[in-house]
Amino acid sequence: MRRYTMYVCEKCKKESSDINEIKLCEAKHYGLNSIEELEEYDLLVKIFDDTSRILSCAQNPELLQRQDDALKELMNYEKEHNMKL
Numbered sequence: 001m002r003r004y005t006m007y008v009c010e011k012c013k014k015e016s017s018d019i020n021e022i023k024l025c026e027a028k029h030y031g032l033n034s035i036e037e038l039e040e041y042d043l044l045v046k047i048f049d050d051t052s053r054i055l056s057c058a059q060n061p062e063l064l065q066r067q068d069d070a071l072k073e074l075m076n077y078e079k080e081h082n083m084k085l
């Protein structure tokens with residue numbers, strides 16, 4: 001028996017065994033032009049989520065500033081790339 005993996009676009013449910021084809025499909029839905037841009041965006045989302053999670057454990061001014069910076073960077077990226085969210 002053989003087993004294979006299929007990837008599914010979270011936006012349009014397109015399926016492919018090629019992960020890059022699906023990553024690019026998702027990038028296009030957001031108005032991005034490449035997998036690299038999508039990965040860059042995903043990293044900004046992760047940094048914002050991580051700082052938010054830390055904040056929920058320990059409120060302090062330095063962490064609040066880091067979360068604020070992460071949110072600004074994320075919003076700037078969305079704006080610069082005219083992302084459709």
Ligand SMILES: [Zn+2]
Nearest residue numbers: 009011012025
């Ligand atoms: Zn799609």
